[in-house]
Amino acid sequence: MTEIWFIAVSFLVAFIAIACIRLVLGPTPPDRAVALDTINTLIVATMILLGVAYRQLIFVDVAIVYALLSFVSTLYIARYLGGEL
Amino acid sequence: MIFEAVAPLLLAIGLIFNGMGMVGLLRFPDVYTRLHACTKTTTFGTIFTSLAVIVYAVDWFIASGEGQYIMLGLHTVIAVFALAVTNATGAHAIARAAHRSGVHPARAVVDHLKGAKQ
Amino acid sequence: MIPFILTVLLAFVLYLLLTAGSGSTGVWAYSEILIGLILACAVGVVARNFLCRHRNYRMINPLRLIRLCIYVLVPFFVEMAVANLNVAYRVITGRIRPGIMRVRSDLKTDLGTMMLANSITLTPGTLSVDIDDSSGDLFVHIINIEEGEEQKALLRAGELFTVSDLAAWIRRIAE
Known part of the structure; x- marks a missing residue:
């Protein structure tokens, strides 16, 4: 029954690749910030699923820290784009 | 037993909503509508894929009685909670920065914020 | 003093949640509890002015x-x-009719406005963009404005939701 986790993870990796297309194409800087934020969310979801697939709790702990740090980086990018930094 | 019935369904719902968000990210015309697509669908989709993980953890705790599976479920709940709170705030920050840097909504019928700035 | 104690308690409970099941004696090992207390006190010293900024303790209820x-x-x-x-x-379908509109919320506190903005972002067809600091009005990007709605000067917060009035819920929780 461990295959379904890897199937779901491969779908999520395909979604990350699609978001990378928008990261490259994005006509304005805010578009690229949106794509980066989406990629961060999907990476957290992928890490949680991999934590179950390999039965390692450390993946989920890293996912928590990654979610909080990516939030901080998104806020800083947003402040820079808004010209307040 | 619960796991084999419910978890594939939860995973499929989460993946379908995530995929919808990605289509919207490619298809919508400007940054605000793309934010609509990405924020809502990825938050909801991640909640559902993580619910599958929690169902798995509960199922294995019942089967084996090992404490580490309860820990897996608890940490997943904390991760999802952190994600749901921070995702909405991040989207708000990007939208505000986009409007301040002069990106106006495409095909807009009304823009009160532009009037309020002047 | 009370903000310091509340911050320490919050940090300590979070630490205990993240390290549950670490020891053989009971649920937590003694060393984890000791380190958790020290770290929680450090967090309390640094961050005591950020939680409960207005010295209003209604959320303990x-x-x-x-x-x-x-x-x-x-x-x-x-x-x-x-x-x-x-x-x-x-x-x-690709059927959109977007626009940014002013929304009157009538919420006085920071926490209430924050919860309303986050709820608006995650609920149907709306995304909060900016806030008017003097009056507390939110500027909301709506993906599909009905015909004729764009003539209005402002919307009420309750009109944005379809199933139930979330603004009234937030007023009961945070004010």
Whole structure:
């Protein structure tokens, strides 16, 4: 029954690749910030699923820290784009 | 037993909503509508894929009685909670920065914020 | 003094949640409890001025916390499900009529405004963009404005939601 986790993870990796297309194409800087934020969310979801697939709790702990740090980086990018930094 | 019935369904719902968000990210015309697509669908989709993980953890705790599976479920709940709170705030920050840097909504019928700035 | 104690308690409970099941004696090892207390005190010294900034302790009331849990689990989750189906519909058909409108919320506190802005972002067809600092009005990007709606000068916060009035829920929780 461990295959379904890897199937779901491969779908999520395909979604990350699609978001990378928008990261490259994005006509304005805010578009690229949106794509980066989406990629961060999907990476957290992928890490949680991999934590179950390999039965390692450390993946989920890293996912928590990654979610909080990516939030901080998104806020800083947003402040820079808004010209307040 | 619960796991084999419910978890594939939860995973499929989460993946379908995530995929919808990605289509919207490619298809919508400007940054605000793309934010609509990405924020809502990825938050909801991640909640559902993580619910599958929690169902798995509960199922294995019942089967084996090992404490580490309860820990897996608890940490997943904390991760999802952190994600749901921070995702909405991040989207708000990007939208505000986009409007301040002069990106106006495409095909807009009304823009009160532009009037309020002047 | 009270903000310091509250910050330490919050940090300590979070640390205990993350390290549960670490020891053989009971649930937590003694070393984890000791390190958790030291770290929580350090966090309390650094961050005591950020929690409870206005010296208003109404959120300790357990009734408000129970209401918050019910709010997140029932009406808010239903609205999120509707929002996702709505986004899926818009993605497939491409039928949009966007615009930014002023929304009057009538919420006085920072926490209430923050919860309303986050709820607006995650519910159907709306995304909060900016806030008017003097009056507390929110500027909301709406993906599909009805014909004739754009003539109005401002909307009420309750009109944005489809299933239940989340603004009234937030007023009962946070004010």
